[in-house]
Amino acid sequence: MQWTELLNANRRKPKKTNSVGTAKGRLQIERDFDRILFAAPTRRLADKTQVFPLDKNDSVRTRLTHSHEVANLARGIGVRLAFEMKEDIFGTNLPDVCVERDVPALLAAIGLVHDLGNPPFGHQGERAMGEWFRKEIPVCTSCPMDKIYNDFRQFDGNSQTFRLVTKLQILNDEFGLNLTYATLASMLKYPRTSFSSSKQWKKHGFFYSEEPVVKDIWEKTGLREGIRHPFTYLMEACDDIAYSVLDAEDTVKKGLASFHDLMDFLSCQNNASSDEIMRNVITKSKEDNKEYAKGELSPAELNDMSMQMFRVYAIAELVDAVVIAFKENKDNFLDINCQEKDLISISKGHALCEALKMFDRTRGYQHRSVLKLELEGSNYIKGLMDMLWVGIHGHKTKQQKKDEKLSSATTLPEYHSDTPFGRYVYGRISENYRRIFESPQNDLPVLYKEAQLLADAISGMTDSYLIALHDELKSLYEYEHSSK
Template sequence: MDWKKLLNGARRKDIHGTEDQKIGTATANGRIEIERDYDRILFATPTRRLADKTQVFPLDINDSVRTRLTHSHEVANLARGIGVRLSFELKEEIFGGNVNDIVVEREVPALLAAIGLVHDLGNPPFGHQGEVAIQNWFKENKKMVFGDSPEDYIQDFLRFDGNSQTFRLVTKLQILNDDFGLNLTYATLASMLKYPHSSISKSDAKIWKKHGFFLSEKSIVDDVWDKVGLKEGVRHPMTYIMEACDDIAYSVLDAEDIVKKGLASFYDLVNFLESKVTEVKDNDNNDKVKIISELIDNIKTKNEEFKKAKLSPAELNDMSMQMFRVYAIASLVNSVVNTFKNRVNEFISLDCKHKDLVSISDGGLLCKSLKEFDYSWGYKHKSVLKLELEGHNYINSLMDMLWVGIHGRLKNEHKSNTPFGKYAYQKISENYRRVFENPENKMQIIYREAQLLTDAISGMTDSYLITLHDELRALYHNVDS
């Protein structure tokens, strides 16, 4: 790989747009192009909607518990920090002497911050259960929606994924007056592709558990890969860093949220980690066990210091967890930076087949252990399970009702032109409807209908989805289904 191409600051509109669409850099105001990407994402409406989307726990009256927005800002912050270390402290080791024409000290931190902020933008309401609910609706209504369509053509929906929706959102749906979305740089578009293959790719299915783009955006992805020197099945090196920051953020910070919500205590977490140290004795994991042991020693020392201050039990728990967060993140970030530095030649190879960065780092066992704690003490809690069930039911029911407004509309058929169908259709975002109705959209009508439905659901916040569901349900009971 060539870092100059990987950090390509050109935009698709500048290459493929008309002369009227090419706006140049008149509004750059001293910013380089990749820095402008972060700003475009930050000020985009879908980013603000993340404040009303569940991360793990139901939206809480305790506003210190994280939403999708706070999670995204935390991932962006961790990613930017690693980018600063890579481009300042480790510039020669990472980038060598082949970066004279690019300012890595500005471009790399900005790029990592941008893809950290955008990485969950396409996720539907109600956490990952929202993805499952969408998948299940299409599986249950497969014959009604797709008829005898080829299996490959409908995998985007049977295996619907928020990562692919994110790429679609920034390249197609968040539009002003053209078809270029937020018109992000090639570098940002390439590095935000967490899973570098489509829903029908067979060659990389064993490596990547999900897909990164829909068939409707394949031509854009091909253009992006061409401009940055990548290909199907090969990640941008910075993608590994962003994914590692996502792993660090949710493994550490979900544990903090679990304790803040009173589902476990600081001592429960310490005991859990100590059991992992006892459990893993083989020599191959000495370094990985050492990181956990050092973390335990540090946070227990701080806990003893806080006890001397005569804090209340709640304050002691809270202060101890804050120090856990500080030490845990520092340990994991250092292990990720060191691993990327030591194996950079593997990550910039077109033959790189690493699944992720964290698992091959010394922090891999700590991150895995924290995820196990989060699952056992948090994700299986009744409040989370209730949210998942409610979200699943709300999404499936609303998809039933919106389908009445979507199906057959382009052919003036079915119930889409009934009073209820017309009203339901108008409740869908105007941007999404414009893309759906665009005569230049070359996807088959049946695909476009299914995609408008997923666009609509994914773009909603938790509370708006519930409100719209209840509004339409009150009108839907008189409609012959």
Template sequence: MLTWERLLNQSRRKELHGSTETIGTGIGRTEFERDYDRILFATPTRRLADKTQVFPMEENDSVRTRLTHSFEVSNLARSIGVRLSFEYAEKVFGEDHEKLQVKRNIPSILAAVGLAHDLGNPPFGHQGELAMQQWFAEQKHSDHISADFLSFDGNAQTFRLLTRLQLLNDQFGLNLTVGTLAALLKYPSIYGSQNKGGFKKHGIFVSETEIINEVWAETGLAEGVRHPLAYVMEACDDIAYSVIDAEDTVKKGYASFYDLMDFLESTPGQDETIKNVVHAARKKNTEFKKENLSSRELNDISMQMFRVKAISEMVSAATTVFVENIEKIMSGTIPPGFELIKNSSCSELCKATKSFDYRHGFQHKDVLRLELQGSNYIKSMMGMLWDAVDKEDDADFPFERYVYGGISENYRRIYMASDKSTYAKCQLVCDALSGMTESYLIKKHTEFKSLINAT
């Protein structure tokens, strides 16, 4: 049986290992509020501004990047946290909700994991993950490469980044609370384990086994068991992906507001929620037509109204399902692989909107072309990084030593303290590549290629 007292554990790993904070900057904030602030000010968070959400290397500032996506997921998660803490405090968190300070802590922890959930994603979004997986699979000795890399995933890289790579002044990463680290895990299992809890992926690299076991022990969780708030974070990610990506698809000019409405109205799974959202959006569109607006302005403002209505419906639906199922979640009787949105009244709306995004946005020829270019950059860069890591101390290979010297000192320091095995080399290549923004990747790739040609 899970307990909120342990799930909201505000201990930090550094403290668990006998070290205490000496700078004294936490006055006036709870530890979960501090976690959000640490993530907000971290360098990898800023790098998300130059990483793809849906549309690679986008020049239109109004189209989302991975950073604006993360801010929106964080906002949605915090909103649900506020409702849970103020409207359902006793039902969800029990009689000790005041002692647990849920009104401050729940919105803060959800805002933190929403902001952090994509930090480990490589350049070019999910296509970047696929390119990295393919590069490892294409190597001559791929049968000796760990599943950590053959099935590389940004979620596991996020956990590694926060707990190990993003150094402050020691080996504890950002030294977040164990409660926040546990809530961050969308996929609570270690690569190679058979106990995935019904979820589709593994979420922790083998290299972070000791860390995650410590987090689980402190929070009362175990492999295959999600922190309850991870369900909320996942739902908010689904909401953002479905609704907001549709808005960007229209913003890009790949489809119109009317295309979306027609698509939703013709979906086989159309239900009352879809009808209500479409009706509300079309009603506002009819009102806007009376104004002196251009077709682009009409499209944009009509999509904004769709977004507002759809998100409102989905946030309420996700909150309701969470409250209704909290006892099953806490007791461990929730069905394997359970998701809030899929079990809500907005299930068909979310599914249909994602289908629209895929057909009109993700599969547009311009997007596919840029993704292919990104994939080529990634694979080529990984080849150069691998040679650099393999020959980092060999004076006979000046180019490789130059490339190796460009890898983050933090990442190299962690690698140098390892056994320098094939696993460790693969991991350094992934650390270096995942830490790059898209413009930096292209810039360095161009630089490296010119140096190769010059020699």
């Protein structure tokens, strides 16, 4: 792979010869970060669960704060690569690339965008959607095209993110945010479809509906199925660092564990004394805690201050380990046959990162209060999907109605979508999503389009909006059915 192709700053949408320039001193890849930052779905991340659903504590992270933190870590790594290691990483023959500006901006952009398509209630929301689709669209072994419905049976927010930025966000064309090839290629965390034979990753990174877009991106950047952009490894590592360290901080902030619980947990790991990074972080954090304990602080304040310094030490060590690992393995990441699964596992920060993930799971994610809220969120999602499906499944588009009228064909069987409730709920779905669903140019199978409209609608909602819409529609749904 060549950096000149991997950092391709061209866009899929052809330039208009008479268009007014809006760059104003910004490079194309720098503009990608700005387009993502100002997009409405980015703002909606403020009301989407990171780990703890519907938390009332404003200090606990949402998807938006998490995304900004990942972008910050990624940008920092980009600055180090571009200024401290420029020739070692990128060589000297990149005439059309400003490494010092493009690299930090590109890494920040994919860090900011990486969770944009995640549904409400975090990973539990993904699981709930997948469970609903597996129930409503069961596997049909005799159907030749059945495999494409794995897009929904195995619903993944990464694929929805790619769809969002390439198709859904802009109303007046089919190019979405029209990001550069470099950004689109490097944000593909899992370069495979849901029905691919590739076994390197269990998750998928794009839907069947966006496969032509992906093939175009691979052609322009020198990539192919199963092969990641080198920067994808860095973005994933920043995501791992952010959620492993910062979810531990949130777990303590919520009172589910204490600073000393974390120190005891890390100290009990088999490699705690032999692993230099883990030992350094534990030692420095405990020393600061002892100093803070001499002051007149409440237990909560002592926990907070100690965790803040733990966060500083842990992130600094893990980021440095990732930069070193990337530099040492750069030739491998540039190999078109690269089979590395991730960057953290081959870095010296692996032990600390894995120990923190285990702490997060056992002390935070599996706490009964969190599990209760996740169950409630799952029920809300499945219930709303039931009701929206009434309006979506069997809905006849304007073109279908026109074709039936011209051909005098027998009308389709009556569907629930023809009822007052069905028409009402269909109208509550985003006009933009409905326009794409109804477009005459959308020649995907009808059931696939219907499932995709439902996935677009649910994943685009915030936690609180989904609950509010569920409660509103539930009363109307129950009233209509009770009156029959």
